[in-house]
Amino acid sequence: MPVLAMKDTVYRSENGTRVDGLLERKQIYAGQAPELFVLEKYYLANQVLMPEQLMKVSGSAEPAVLAGMDIVMIPGDEDNFKVTTDADMRRFLKQVKSLFEDMYSAAVDSQAR
Numbered sequence: 837m838p839v840l841a842m843k844d845t846v847y848r849s850e851n852g853t854r855v856d857g858l859l860e861r862k863q864i865y866a867g868q869a870p871e872l873f874v875l876e877k878y879y880l881a882n883q884v885l886m887p888e889q890l891m892k893v894s895g896s897a898e899p900a901v902l903a904g905m906d907i908v909m910i911p912g913d914e915d916n917f918k919v920t921t922d923a924d925m926r927r928f929l930k931q932v933k934s935l936f937e938d939m940y941s942a943a944v945d946s947q948a949r
Contacts, residue, residue: 838912839865868912871897
């Protein structure tokens with residue numbers, strides 16, 4: 837599974853209003869999609885979850901973790917991000933705009949030669 841090492845300090849809070857502790861940054865990673873699993877094992881990991889458990893799954897790797905599957909981490913990429921929030925969409929549109937501007941500049945430069 838592609839992951840990013842945590843760069844920020846991460847806190848634990850029981851109620852969301854007070855800091856109850858600190859998590860060890862060296863042990864915290866942000867998972868990225870897409871993940872890759874052996875289909876049969878992953879399918880079975882999902883099958884054994886009760887419907888109420890399945891509805892609480894917060895990421896596609898969670899059934900594999902709960903089933904004890906061997907999940908290997910590989911380096912992720914900061915530019916690989918999900919578009920979930922308005923801020924994500926703005927980031928995506930900014931990157932697309934930059935990409936097209938670069939492509940346009942390269943095309944103009946090649947025609948000028």
